Amino acid sequence: MNRQLKAVYFDGTLSLPHQVVLEYGENLPYVQFTLADGTYHQWLLSSLRFSRYDHTVELRNVNLPDAELIVESEEFAERFYQIMLEHSRVDVSTRLTNLGVKQLFILTLALLAAIVLGYIYVLPVVSEKAVDFLPQTIDNEIGTLYVESVSPTWRVDTAKTRSLEEFAKELNLKNRKQLRFVVVRSEVVNAYAIPNGQIVVHTAILDRMTHPEELAALLGHEAAHINHRHSLKMLSRSLAGYMITSLLLGDLSGVAAVIADNADMIQSLSYSRKFEQEADEEGLKILIENQLDPQGMVYLFEMLEKESGRAIPVILSSHPLTEQRLNYVRDWIENSDYEITPNPRIKELFAQLKN
């Protein structure tokens, strides 16, 4: 059944409104109207564009781009929208918009939930996996960049550095790349690994150690961070996280800033709990493999814990020490078989490092 209603027509050459009677119908593939001067218009639905504002509908014809037909009717607005839907003339955006605020709100919340879940569960896995595809040279470059920026402030203890190198040589650290060691004179209780294979140990942390196994545990732990490319994984994760958030907020320019800053991030980046546990476990395995007492790891933790009673050592900000970690190590030792062989060379070198 065809319907008729009043409409206003602008012809696109003059701003004068023409009053017309518009005819349309559910089964009609076009709308039609006749102007006062007798000009007949038949606009195919397939060449129509329409905008709807409440109960005002504006129709335009792609073949007459400036002409417009304006219909003010709630009923028409509804019916015409349905007709256009049936003829697949409504774009996705308009369809979604017409769902209404409530549905959109639910849709948005659902998407946000999906993003948050992805952010928590998928992103770390994918971004860490991505590191496997990156060549080791990236670790080296980032590490070298960092070393270049901080090494001028290092007060290197050459004698102790040599002893530490010797000490490390006595151990099998299961390293996949050449490790370098340096002892830095500093009152800050700290030690850290740089992705290019450099392990930095402060004199203060050496001074507080009582067993050579503690040092072996520390080196094993730091070597594990390098072997498992934990720094790069953390970096990859925070970069990926940054990209997702900036995509959500529509700003990608900050990504460049993150890349530019990455050298500084290495030390401040706190390893995740998972990485710490992985490094602890590796450290323990290294101790056992070298036939050293795995209790060294426990001594190290206990020393750091005592230290944190006074002031929080810097090392704990990048390697957060938790009760859970300590318990994990204790359990691990309890459940493993190991053999201890005294190693006088290590003792001797440890004594040199302590004086």
Added chain:
Amino acid sequence: MEFTPPLEDRQPSRYHLEFWGKGNEYFSIMIVNWLLTLLTVGLYYPWARAKRLEYIYGNISLDEHRFHFSGTGKEMFIGFIKLIGLYLAAMFVYAVLRYIGNSPLLAILFLYAAIFAFVPLAIHGAFRYRMSRLSYRGIRFGYRGDRNTLFREFLKGVLLTIVTLGIYALWLEMNVRRYTVSHVRYGDVRFSSNCEGTEWFVINLKGYFLTIFTFGIYSFWWMKERFEYKVRTTTLYREEKKITCYSTATGMDFLTLHLVNFLLVILTLGLGFAWAEMRTQKFYCKHIQLVGDIDTNTVVQTEESFTDAMGEDALDFMDIDIA
């Protein structure tokens, strides 16, 4: 819609500008834009922008007839691609100068020159595109400014701004505004602006110091003065007939607008932005008064259509506001 009575029956002296946009509708549009932009990893952005502009312009009415923005996402997408091309080309020249030519100074100078040259071209392009896509009662708007004239004007302004340590920027702003607004057409209706730097300087100097002395409170009255000045220096001409514009917004109105908008956004953790933006649009339309004797029923189509969306996106890219 009330049918406009035959023109001989009325002598219009006032034109009624109104904004019909509603927060919930605008919110829906923005949410859909956001969803689709997210799902397409940002590619939808130009289409989102087209939807937003279509909604805003489509909800401005003058004497019960709505404006219409017909720009499409595809046009803006192409503009965006061109913009990326320009950016890469500039970066290439920069890199060549910097690393192959080994002259960092020249490279930096080139970058500054490129940016300064780009701004007037972007303003020109944005005006041309935006106006060509805007229509009212089936009659297109258009921008007839000459790119080279604007370019020279801008370059002169930039040099003087540097020489005067920034003060001339206010004259530059008004010169660009006067030039661009005065070259806007609506069919055979001509826009004109007689804004100029000295008055603008006085308004801003006064506004700046009073804002400091009143710990910021005067800023709303400053906004009012700036808005009022831009509005009242704009006139529409058609042969010997004209429409003059003035603003009825008071400083208190601006204060209320911004205070309520601020609360709307803060208390809804940002979700109220859609309602705030609609309130702002409504505010402008409500406070711009148009009085004159141009017959809006007899405007003739004069502007040719053309396509180049680059300026449109460039404006967004360079973050310049043309309002």
